[in-house]
Amino acid sequence: MGLHETPLLFDFELVSSEDLTYMPMSVRFNLDRFGLRISLAQWQLLPHADRTLLARFPVDEDAQIEPNFDHALFEMMRTHANIEPEWFTPEPDPVWRSTAAVPERLLAHSRAVGAIAPSTERWAELDPFKRYVLTKLTRKPEPSHDFVPAMREFGLMG
Incomplete structure (x- = not known):
């Protein structure tokens, strides 16, 4: 490509x-x-x-x-x-690659902003790059200003 x-x-x-x-x-x-x-x-x-x-x-x-x-x-x-x-040595198995469960930090950030976290099924359906973006936006303890807009753009919030 x-x-x-x-x-x-x-x-x-x-x-x-x-x-x-x-x-x-x-x-x-x-x-x-x-x-x-x-x-x-x-x-x-x-x-x-x-x-x-x-x-x-x-x-x-x-x-x-x-x-x-x-x-x-x-x-x-x-x-x-x-x-x-x-x-630096890239993480060999980053959490965003796994479709088995929604990462805990994403769940915590969803709770912090009053949003419903995506289901495991919905998480698995997301394009890997979008999963990467959401985990990148949740790497710090406080929610990023881009977290809610990204969730909306990815069809995870109304």
């Missing part, structure tokens, strides 16, 4: 990420799957055209499909910031 024609953004990201000042979920996904970490300040050092290109990479789980994300990021960071991304 090749690059998307435009940056991959969810509706709930448009306000914060449309101009790519902030990292869209598609970039975060690819950073996590390749085991790379950059700060927001480092992201913002990249020219808009480079950020746009990184946001066009596919979000498929198979890291072999588009292995150029990490190479592109390294070149961009070296060229424009004279630094390299930090490496």
Whole structure:
């Protein structure tokens, strides 16, 4: 699968990420799957055209499909910031990949915002990237401002 024609953004990201000042979920996904970490300040050092290109990479789980994300990021960071991304070992079995149960943090965040959590069946039906996004939005103890909009966009709330 090749690059998307435009940056991959969810509706709930448009306000914060449309101009790519902030990292869209598609970039975060690819950073996590390749085991790379950059700060927001480092992201913002990249020219808009480079950020746009990184946001066009596919979000498929198979890291072999588009292995150029990490190479592109390294070149961009070296060229424009004279630094390299930090490496980490990706989680071998992240909770978002499992369709057997809704992650506890997602259940807790749903309760915190007064929403009905998705059923296990509904969770299993979600596209893996959407499961990733919801677990990413629930990684901190307090609900993200994007959590409820994402739940709505993914058809999990009215």
